[in-house]
Amino acid sequence: MTADLTAASSTADPSTTLTADVVVVGGGAAGLAAAISLGRSRRSVVLVDAGEPRNAPAEGAHNVLGQEGISPLELLARGRAEAEAYGVRLVSGRVTGASGVVDSFTLEIDGAPVASTTQQVTARRVILATGLVDELPDVPGVAQAWGHTVLHCPYCHGWEVRDQRIAVLATSENALHQVMLFRQLSDDVTLFLHDAPEPTEEQWDQLAALGVRVVTPRVERLVVDGTQVRAVEVEGGRSFAVDAVAVGPRFVARTELYEALGGEKTLSPFGEQIVADPRGATAVPGVWVAGNSGDLMAMVAAAAASGVMAGAAVNGDLAVADLARAVAERRAPFSAAMESEVALAVAGDRRHGL
Secondary structure, eight states: OOOSOOOSSSBOOTTSEEEEEEEEEOOSHHHHHHHHHHHTTTOOEEEEEOSOOTTTTOSOBOSOTTOTTBOHHHHHHHHHHHHHHTTOEEEEEEEEEEEEETTEEEEEEEESSSTTOEEEEEEEEEEEOOOEEEEOOSOTTHHHHBTTTEEOOHHHHSGGGTTSOEEEEOOSTTHHHHHHHHHTTOSOEEEEOTTSOOOOHHHHHHHHHHTOEEEOSOEEEEEEETTEEEEEEETTSOEEEOSEEEEOOEEEEOOHHHHHTTOOOEEETTEEEOOOOTTOBOSSTTEEEOGGGTOTTOOHHHHHHHHHHHHHHHHHHHHHHHHHHHHHHHHSOOOHHHHHHHHHHHHGGGGTTO
């Protein structure tokens, strides 16, 4: 069973109101994968995207099976085309409000193509694939080179800086873990303690065993040429030549819509997120989460996988609801209106006033 959503492949007019089985918020890997999963099950789907992919600065997406190193923007463009091919309705805009309960959710959207227009989407279920915001260390130069030679994930971008001079800018006790992982990629790793706690005696031994240099003065700035880091400058004026800098951002999931629908964000050692079960179901009935909103550490492939699982879970939930409704209708008393409809279908003009 599908809701009334007839346009199969066009971007929605921002002045209209749309109705669908499912609304997906967020057009990254997770949101697109969820939408495709639902579209392939012949569900009507509206996907709303503000056009702000987290990994847009990166030159390539890695660990994506069969598409290693693909441009993140190209990956999303392909995903949008695939979603549209399965009837998903794409809406450009920002969701500014959410209300309702299971089977009757309403989302308000500020349309990106036309200023000051608001579009409503009503849906039976909601999938939040809104991603997260990287709160970077407040050090000059970090934001400028972010996604290029300032990075955080050794699995996403570590291979590209292998055998280079790598600095780890410490802002928490998790820095030692980063040091271990990047040390696997290069023999030249320097830990800048910056805001991190003083290492314990055991940790000093570990750093020495790894052959990692440690710089204790606070970092004042990164010297950046375009998007290429050249050096790390610390208090006192000393400068250290490096080729890449690993940082540990605070990951803050975009939870505003979830909270508007009655949910609560959860704090973790790495930031803020939405807690869900393995298939994305949250504590709010009818609301699922996919991607980095629910898993702060998910890479592109993992985010897409969570989207597929959430889409499948939502389709299954709708199928159960549809069946229950069909059974209830079958058991309902045979009303005069139903009798008239049956007579018209069976007898046509021969029904003699039934």
